[in-house]
Amino acid sequence: xxxxxxxxxxxxxxxxxxxxxWLVKPGDSVKQxxxxxxxxxxxxxxxxxxxxxxxxxxxxxxxGDVIKVETTMILLETSGTASxxxxxxxxxxxxxxxxxxxAPMESRQASVGGASFSSLPAAELxxxxxxSTRRLxxxxxxxxxxxxxxxxxxxxxxxxxxxxxxxxxxxxxSPMSAPAQGPRITxxxxxxxxxxxxxxKKIAENLQMAKQIIPHFTLMDEVEVSELIQxxxxxxxxxxxxxxKVTYLPFVIKALIATCxxxxxxxxxxxxxxxxxxxxxxxxxxxxxxxxxxLLVPVxxxxxxxxxxxxxxxxxxxxxxxxxxxxxxxEMKGATITITNIGSVGGILATPIINHPEVAILGMYKIxxxxxxxADGKIKVNKMMSxxxxxxxRLIDGAVAANFLKDLLAKIxxxxxLMLEMI
Numbered sequence: 001x002x003x004x005x006x007x008x009x010x011x012x013x014x015x016x017x018x019x020x021x022w023l024v025k026p027g028d029s030v031k032q033x034x035x036x037x038x039x040x041x042x043x044x045x046x047x048x049x050x051x052x053x054x055x056x057x058x059x060x061x062x063x064g065d066v067i068k069v070e071t072t073m074i075l076l077e078t079s080g081t082a083s084x085x086x087x088x089x090x091x092x093x094x095x096x097x098x099x100x101x102x103a104p105m106e107s108r109q110a111s112v113g114g115a116s117f118s119s120l121p122a123a124e125l126x127x128x129x130x131x132s133t134r135r136l137x138x139x140x141x142x143x144x145x146x147x148x149x150x151x152x153x154x155x156x157x158x159x160x161x162x163x164x165x166x167x168x169x170x171x172x173x174s175p176m177s178a179p180a181q182g183p184r185i186t187x188x189x190x191x192x193x194x195x196x197x198x199x200x201k202k203i204a205e206n207l208q209m210a211k212q213i214i215p216h217f218t219l220m221d222e223v224e225v226s227e228l229i230q231x232x233x234x235x236x237x238x239x240x241x242x243x244x245k246v247t248y249l250p251f252v253i254k255a256l257i258a259t260c261x262x263x264x265x266x267x268x269x270x271x272x273x274x275x276x277x278x279x280x281x282x283x284x285x286x287x288x289x290x291x292x293x294x295l296l297v298p299v300x301x302x303x304x305x306x307x308x309x310x311x312x313x314x315x316x317x318x319x320x321x322x323x324x325x326x327x328x329x330x331e332m333k334g335a336t337i338t339i340t341n342i343g344s345v346g347g348i349l350a351t352p353i354i355n356h357p358e359v360a361i362l363g364m365y366k367i368x369x370x371x372x373x374x375a376d377g378k379i380k381v382n383k384m385m386s387x388x389x390x391x392x393x394r395l396i397d398g399a400v401a402a403n404f405l406k407d408l409l410a411k412i413x414x415x416x417x418l419m420l421e422m423i
Contacts, residue, residue, distance in 0.1 A: 001079075002057055004072040005050050010041050010329060016068045017041045019061050020198045024074075028056045036074060039067065040198050045293070045325055054078035064197050136209055137161050139272040158209055199293040210356040213272075215393040218351045219401050222386045223409040225367060229383055231415045239309060249287065249341055250311035252364055255411040255418055257283050257304045260337065263404045265395055267336045269357040277395060286335030286355060287315065289322040290345065296322045297355060299335045339364065343385070352390050359392035362408075385412075 010017055017039035024036045035047035036056075057075040061067055133156055137144040142164050149156035187193060196204065232246060239246045260267040260283065269278045283304040286297040298318035303311060321327045338355045343366035352361045365386040372380050387409060391401045411418045 002075050002077050003052065003054075005036070005052075005074045005076050006070050006072050007039065007048065007067045009069055010039065010046055014041045014069070014329065016066055017046070018197060018201070019063055019065050019067055020045060021063065022059060023047070024056050024059075026056050026058060030054060030056060030076070040202060041329065045199060045327075046329060048073070050074075050076060052076060052078050064195060133158055133161060136213075139213065140164075141273070158205060158212075162212065199296070203294050206356070207353050210353050213356055214354050214359075216351070216354060216390055217393050217398065217401070218388050218390040219398070219405055220349060220386060220388045221405050221409060222384045223413045224382050225385045225412065226383045228385075228412060228415050229367070235308070239312065242309070244309060244312050245316060246308065246312045247315070247344075248364070249315060249339065250308045251415055251418075252339060252362070252412065253285050253287075253300070253303055253311055254308065255408055255415075256285070256337065256339065256362055258411055258418065259404060259408040262407060263400065265400070266360045266389075266391070266404060268359055268395065269336075270359065270392070270395055280336040282336065284334045284336045286338035286358075287318075288338065288340040288352075289319050291322045291325070293325055296327060296332065297335065297338060298322055298327060298331055299333065301334065337362070343367070348386055350388065352388065354390055354392060359395050361390045363388035363390065387412075 007017065018041075019037060020040045021038040022036070023038065024030055024034075030036060030050050030053060032051065032053045033049045034053075036050050037048045038045055039048055040046075054076040055078075057077050059074055060072055067073060134144060136158055137156075140161060142161050144156055144161070147156050147160050147164060150160055228248065228251060232248060232251070236246050264279050265277070267280045267283060269280070270276075271278055282302060284299050284301050285303040286299045289296050289298055298321070300306070300311065300314050300318070306314070318327070318331060321331065335355060335358060337358055337360055339362045340350075340352045341364050342350050342352075343364055346366055348365050348368065350363055350365070352363050354361050365388075367383055367385045370382045370384040372382055374380050387405065389401055389405045389408075396404075
């Protein structure tokens, strides 16, 4: 018999994904739980498994298509007779019972990670739009159900939201101008055109949205890190015997958490729709990871409760998963503040973009030698490291950011004292 294999639930708040790659073709035999496709959501690229073994009869979509959750992806020929509705994926939460045609989204009451789809207005549920686009519409107080999407298959895009009537903007947000829409680029002989899709497309969309919403500003300072270097060198050999590489990042994470305890507005978010500031009482630290697929941000959950060694282990594990394209959606969400370690590839200064809905991002840069003239006339070589803090000016004032950075660098300069204060 033929059964429909549908796109399973992909994570909290995720209602659709972009088809990046088919891993099978018509006529292929597949085993139960074998990956059949790679799908990109707002949060990660995930492999979609088949819950049954059989032979691929038909692929319903082409690369680049946007597929809604609970929509049929493939037809699979299996042996035997049906005794109960099939599940879309063995590892996914139980979806609504299957019908001969996809059930109207208005009727879906499935709960994923504690969030019910029934919480969305009924009029919104039939609209084709990514979760981040829906969030932007809510933040700008735009009724997404009243828009005509200009994207693929009528998909509502961020540009559609931004271009909508200015009178619909929330009073908590200032009007944002639409992205510049220049003339179509003319190609000449030798140029190459490739589709903007997958991770690169999501990066572009998310960063564009963050720059539209958040008024960024950046402060930079530098600190002498000879003591930090000594501390790291002192523990590096012991950690390597346990198979763990200790970098400077875990120490910076600990300093960041301690400083955020004194300046709680940095570990926060702005809920524009509610007109409220949300102060986070947990510390989930995102860190930027450069991968062949593009920039990804794995998240270390409850980082304040982990040791330097545990942080090092998790950084290595998540970084490897990011490079291999194996990060799970849950491993890329929930960050309360992010660190970007540009110094690992040689940079000395940058102005990072905040990972919305966070309100700050810390940049750390390469260690370099700096000559200074001492009072006795001798020349001293200092080990200096630059840091930046980029903040959301809606919540954080310049003087507050300057004091935050000053406090952070004092902790980094004296890691021994920092360790005494760790909890």
